[in-house]
Amino acid sequence: xxxxxxxxxxxxxxxxxxxxxxxxxxxxxxxxxxxxxxxxxxxxxxxxxxxxxxxxxxxxxxxxxxxxxxxxxxxxxxxxxxxxxxxxxxxxxxxxxxxxxxxxxxxxxxxxxxxxxxxxxxxxxxxxxxxxxxxxxxxxxxxxxxxxxxxxxxxxxxxxxxxxxxxxxxxxxxxxxxxxxxxxxxxxxxxxxxxxxxxxxxxxxxxxxxxxxxxxxxxxxxxxxxxxxxxxxxxxxxxxxxxxxxxxxxxxxxxxxxxxxxxxxxx
Amino acid sequence: xxxxxxxxxxxxxxxxxxxxxxxxxxxxxxxxxxxxxxxxxxxxxxxxxxxxxxxxxxxxxxxxxxxxxxxxxxxxxxxxxxxxxxxxxxxxxxxxxxxxxxxxxxxxxxxxxxxxxxxxxxxxxxxxxxxxxxxxxxxxxxxxxxxxxxxxxxxxxxxxxxxxxxxxxxxxxxxxxxxxxxxxxxxxxxxxxxxxxxxxxxxxxxxxxxxxxxxxxxxxxxxxxxxxxxxxxxxxxxxxxxxxxxxxxxxxxxxxxxxxxxxxxxxxxxxxxxxxxxxxxxxxxxxxxxxxxxxxxxxxxxxxxxxxxxxxxxxxxxxxxxxxxxxxxxxxxxxxxxxxxxxxxxxxxxxxxxxxx
Numbered sequence: 001x002x003x004x005x006x007x008x009x010x011x012x013x014x015x016x017x018x019x020x021x022x023x024x025x026x027x028x029x030x031x032x033x034x035x036x037x038x039x040x041x042x043x044x045x046x047x048x049x050x051x052x053x054x055x056x057x058x059x060x061x062x063x064x065x066x067x068x069x070x071x072x073x074x075x076x077x078x079x080x081x082x083x084x085x086x087x088x089x090x091x092x093x094x095x096x097x098x099x100x101x102x103x104x105x106x107x108x109x110x111x112x113x114x115x116x117x118x119x120x121x122x123x124x125x126x127x128x129x130x131x132x133x134x135x136x137x138x139x140x141x142x143x144x145x146x147x148x149x150x151x152x153x154x155x156x157x158x159x160x161x162x163x164x165x166x167x168x169x170x171x172x173x174x175x176x177x178x179x180x181x182x183x184x185x186x187x188x189x190x191x192x193x194x195x196x197x198x199x200x201x202x203x204x205x206x207x208x209x210x211x212x213x214x215x216x217x218x219x220x221x222x223x224x225x226x227x228x229x230x231x232x233x234x235x236x237x238x239x240x241x242x243x244x245x246x247x248x249x250x251x252x253x254x255x256x257x258x259x260x261x262x263x264x265x266x267x
Numbered sequence: 268x269x270x271x272x273x274x275x276x277x278x279x280x281x282x283x284x285x286x287x288x289x290x291x292x293x294x295x296x297x298x299x300x301x302x303x304x305x306x307x308x309x310x311x312x313x314x315x316x317x318x319x320x321x322x323x324x325x326x327x328x329x330x331x332x333x334x335x336x337x338x339x340x341x342x343x344x345x346x347x348x349x350x351x352x353x354x355x356x357x358x359x360x361x362x363x364x365x366x367x368x369x370x371x372x373x374x375x376x377x378x379x380x381x382x383x384x385x386x387x388x389x390x391x392x393x394x395x396x397x398x399x400x401x402x403x404x405x406x407x408x409x410x411x412x413x414x415x416x417x418x419x420x421x422x423x424x425x426x427x428x429x430x431x432x433x434x435x436x437x438x439x440x441x442x443x444x445x446x447x448x449x450x451x452x453x454x455x456x457x458x459x460x461x462x463x464x465x466x467x468x469x470x471x472x473x474x475x476x477x478x479x480x481x482x483x484x485x486x487x488x489x490x491x492x493x494x495x496x497x498x499x500x501x502x503x504x505x506x507x508x509x510x511x512x513x514x515x516x517x518x519x520x521x522x523x524x525x526x527x528x529x530x531x532x533x534x535x536x537x538x539x540x541x542x543x544x545x546x547x548x549x550x551x552x553x554x555x556x557x558x559x560x561x562x563x564x565x566x567x568x569x570x571x572x573x574x575x576x577x578x579x580x581x582x583x584x585x586x587x588x589x590x591x592x593x594x595x596x597x598x599x600x601x602x603x604x605x606x607x608x609x610x611x612x613x614x615x616x617x618x619x620x621x622x623x624x
Contacts (some may be wrong), residue, residue: 068519069519114511117512120521121521
């Protein structure tokens with residue numbers, strides 16, 4: 001197990017050749033109800049953007065639309081200038097990897113089997129296993145490569161999914177509440193791993209403090225629309241938190257990282 | 268937690284010993300199971316009323332392939348080549364077909380209880396086969412009609428089970444049961460209405476399966492189907508593997524989920540149709556064997572599909588051998604044997620896995 005760092009920002013390592021994500025006017029509706037309503041946002045190359053918002057604000061739906069699970073009703077999704085919407089699914093999977101919340105399986109699989117699934121969109125190669133083991137190393141799970149999936153804890157499973165996504169060698173990483181149900185150690189560890197990759201990342205997050213600590217910028221959704229966007233210190237202010245989440249918050253600056261820390265008043 | 272920035276957590280610690288992989292073990296299993304199959308074929312042919320030696324089996328095969336000319340008596344040669352070998356080989360192919368179908372259906376419906384029998388495909392195929400039999404269409408019409416029946420049953424089952432694009436396991440099994448009962452009733456009705464002689468016997472052989480009277484043509488139909496469809500399915504192993512974590516993960520791994528599911532399930536219906544056309548609806552083989560194989564070698568389809576086929580073939584040979592010898596000279600429908608072995612396995616699965624929802 002790795003000893004955890006305090007959540008400080010590391011300079012991304014591979015930002016130079018990473019593409020930017022640009023989402024423009026994207027809408028998606030289900031059963032005639034508009035869930036994502038003309039959302040526009042951009043994620044600069046190699047940085048991490050947090051997608052925030054109350055339950056039902058459309059975070060997951062927007063993420064799934066960007067991931068290609070949902071077909072958007074309108075709008076464009078560009079990655080480094082190429083339109084993801086018109087791309088063949090396999091080509092898209094070579095560029096975009098997704099980690100969902102608590103995705104599990106009934107079939108007996110070993111950890112390395114799961115990580116190797118990341119190579120699915122790529123041509124099979126002799127180096128696949130080395131890539132998968134390196135990804136497991138990155139998330140600190142190299143020693144568990146031959147463990148059965150069903151014996152893993154929630155935090156370990158989530159890290160295996162992250163290793164699978166890394167093995168996919170994506171240019172864009174999409175995370176849907178990756179820290180859900182993880183204890184505080186795994187929450188911080190997971191986001192630290194993600195940051196260290198230097199891959200352009202869009203992550204739906206529940207915890208405003210985690211977003212404030214790890215994200216380069218945050219986008220706040222409310223009712224399927226963008227309510228606020230920008231650097232955490234600009235966006236996570238009492239007025240926005242009150243309007244969007246309906247709670248009163250005090251904002252402090254962490255003496256250690258200089259990042260905003262939110263404390264909430266009882267309703 | 269007083270330090271601020273430590274060394275990167277990602278420092279690769281050099282290549283430590285990789286974990287034991289499946290490669291060598293799988294090859295060993297395939298060779299072993301192929302040997303078991305060859306032995307099963309040889310031994311099963313010798314079992315029965317006439318006293319045959321295992322070598323007689325290979326002598327007869329050698330003679331007919333023009334590889335040897337032994338002094339095997341015409342009677343013995345006839346028993347091997349005309350009577351027993353086609354039946355044993357048909358049984359093997361049917362077992363292989365059903366096991367492959369079960370493995371693929373379990374993956375594509377994400378349902379550990381899926382198999383061609385439980386989801387109604389086999390009974391659908393029976394209806395198709397019986398319908399063309401009474402119309403008197405030739406030998407080739409039979410598998411085609413069985414395929415059509417299996418496909419139709421599959422469509423109805425999935426339409427009934429589908430709820431907002433989700434196939435909940437219990438719902439799917441219940442839908443399959445409904446389709447299965449309806450098709451069984453239709454099969455019985457058609458035979459009863461049309462047959463002049465011993466209709467009950469014929470009804471039983473379609474509903475519970477029988478390999479009695481299997482010919483070389485029957486063996487050829489199923490072997491060709493197993494080889495062709497099996498090769499396609501094995502070539503899609505990585506695609507099938509990607510279904511393990513559900514549709515949206517498969518999508519994000521670059522799989523065209525819906526198209527793939529329909530194409531592969533249609534192939535499964537084709538293979539089921541070929542098997543049912545020659546043997547009737549035999550249950551539990553497609554359910555049990557893939558689980559047993561996964562239990563031993565894990566769940567990669569490149570391993571599971573060939574091994575399920577080999578295990579299914581051997582299993583079916585012995586089930587049929589039991590069926591024809593247990594109450595000799597009367598024959599038990601082979602589905603009775605597979606159900607006796609399979610139903611307990613089904614119960615174990617129900618208890619062990621979180622199947623319901």
